[in-house]
Amino acid sequence: MTGFLLSVVLTVIPFWLVMGEVLPSRTWTALIIFACAVVQIVVHISYFLHLDTKSEGGWTLISFVFTVVIVGIVLGGSIWIMYHLNTNMMPAMTMPPAGG
CATH class of the missing domain: 1.20.5 (Single alpha-helices involved in coiled-coils or other helix-helix interfaces)
Known part of the structure; x- marks a missing residue:
């Protein structure tokens, strides 16, 4: 359930940033979207694929x-x-x- 909730939050944040035009700079918006994507990849790898050492x-x-x-x-x-x-x-x- 934790992985699912994190995935939803990490999907909603970029959607809100783009649709609400929250930040005046497109560069910052793109950087935050990229950061959310990287974190979401890590969440999927650990919670759904169960890849660890x-x-x-x-x-x-x-x-x-x-x-x-x-x-x-x-x-x-x-x-x-x-x-x-x-x-x-x-x-x-x-x-x-x-x-x-």
């Missing part, structure tokens, strides 16, 4: 960390490749000369 001698947590590292490498590498392909392969955007 005690279960199965810690192997489930190690496999989860390995999965997160591999997904991070794949996502980071994909974004890096797409950025550099876009930068190096797209033609330069030139503006026509003014007045003619």
Whole structure:
């Protein structure tokens, strides 16, 4: 029940921040939403997936960390490749000369 309540609260806070336009800065709103997302990931991992250092001698947590590292490498590498392909392969955007 604790995990469920934490999940609900961590979902309602970002919804309230966005829909109520509570903070004047979009940067702070985005940072708070990101922080709530990170905390909610930890809540889901501990309360719903029951991943900790005690279960199965810690192997489930190690496999989860390995999965997160591999997904991070794949996502980071994909974004890096797409950025550099876009930068190096797209033609330069030139503006026509003014007045003619």
